[in-house]
Each structure stands twice: as structure tokens, then as C-alpha cells.
Amino acid sequence: MIVEKVIGNVESIQNKPKHTERVFLESDALRKRIQRVKTDHGNEIGIRLKENKDLMDGDILYMDEKNMIVVQTIDDDILTITPTSVGQMGNIAHQLGNRHLPAQFEGDEMLVQYDYLVEELLAEQGIPFRREKRKVKQAFRHIGHSHE
Structure with missing residues (x-):
């Protein structure tokens, strides 16, 4: 078929x-x-x-x-990021955007595929997160653009 x-x-x-x-x-x-x-x-x-x-x-x-x-x-290995303020959200969104890391949002949570460097960054910045196996409804997708 x-x-x-x-x-x-x-x-x-x-x-x-x-x-x-x-x-x-x-x-x-x-x-x-x-x-x-x-x-x-x-x-x-x-x-x-x-x-x-x-x-x-x-x-x-x-x-x-x-x-x-x-x-x-199938469940993905992800980091679920739960910033406690708009400042924290802006900070981590900016840093992850500079790394071109695709993210998804569910409610107040930001979801990214697991990466040990991002895990270290979140810990250093004191931004609440947890590593978990979780089903995402759609694929993580990079948004294409170039720096000119």
C-alpha cells in the first residue's frame, strides 16, 4: 500500500x-x-x-x-524549560536562537531536543528545566535564514 x-x-x-x-x-x-x-x-x-x-x-x-x-x-529526549520571569524567557530564547536551536511551546513551557551544552547553559543561568522523555505532536524544525 x-x-x-x-x-x-x-x-x-x-x-x-x-x-x-x-x-x-x-x-x-x-x-x-x-x-x-x-x-x-x-x-x-x-x-x-x-x-x-x-x-x-x-x-x-x-x-x-x-x-x-x-x-x-515515539517519546523524544527533551529539555522542558520553565522560566520564572519574562526576563528569563527572553534571555534563554535569545541564547537558543543564536544557536539556531528549534523550539516548541506548550503552555508556559519551552521544549527543545536534549543537548548537553544547553543543559549546562540552563544550569549556569539558573533557569528551571527538567530532562524528560516526552511525546511531541510535531517535528522540531529549523527555520532557515542567513546572517548578512
Whole structure:
């Protein structure tokens, strides 16, 4: 089977089929438009997305009345940063931006992929953080630009 488009996301559908197969992907694989994957039931699937859009946790690759195949992300090794003030947030955002480190935000938390140098920086700056395994809904993406 070759999947060329995402049908929807499990969070937005009401009538879910009884049987669900899952494709487990690391967050980096969510950015790949072409890949070969295997479901948790051993079925091989080719993904060749026509749209230039990242996959997301919960995306439905296939669905009929009885079955569906859903993307499920694997927990990432991340640093969850919880600044206690706007000053701390501005400081760490500036420093991480200078390193071109992609970040995501969930509520008041800033999420970055684990990096021992960032861990040391946070500890030196006294900015609250914790290292954890956590599922992210979308891939960490670098924003391209150049210094001119």
C-alpha cells in the first residue's frame, strides 16, 4: 500500500473504526515526505506525500469502515524549560536562537531536543528545566535564514 495523503487526525474524527494499527515514528521522521514504514501488525506501507506538509502524531494514513492506520510518535529526549520571569524567557530564547536551536511551546513551557551544552547553559543561568522523555505532536524544525 502506498499512502499519498493524510486523511485526517484521530483527534478530529468521531466515528472511529474498531481496529487500529499504528506506525511508530521518531519526531525526525515526521518531516520525511517519502519513507517506508511498518505497522505494529507487521504490514509494510510506503508513504509518498504529495503535499509539502509534515506528518503529526495522530494523523490517519488509511481508514475504511473496519480499520485505520495511525501515526504515533515515539517519546523524544527533551529539555522542558520553565522560566520564572519574562526576563528569563527572553534571555534563554535569545541564547537558543543564536544557536539556531528549534523550539516548541506548550503552555508556559519551552521544549527543545536534549543537548548537553544547553543543559549546562540552563544550569549556569539558573533557569528551571527538567530532562524528560516526552511525546511531541510535531517535528522540531529549523527555520532557515542567513546572517548578512
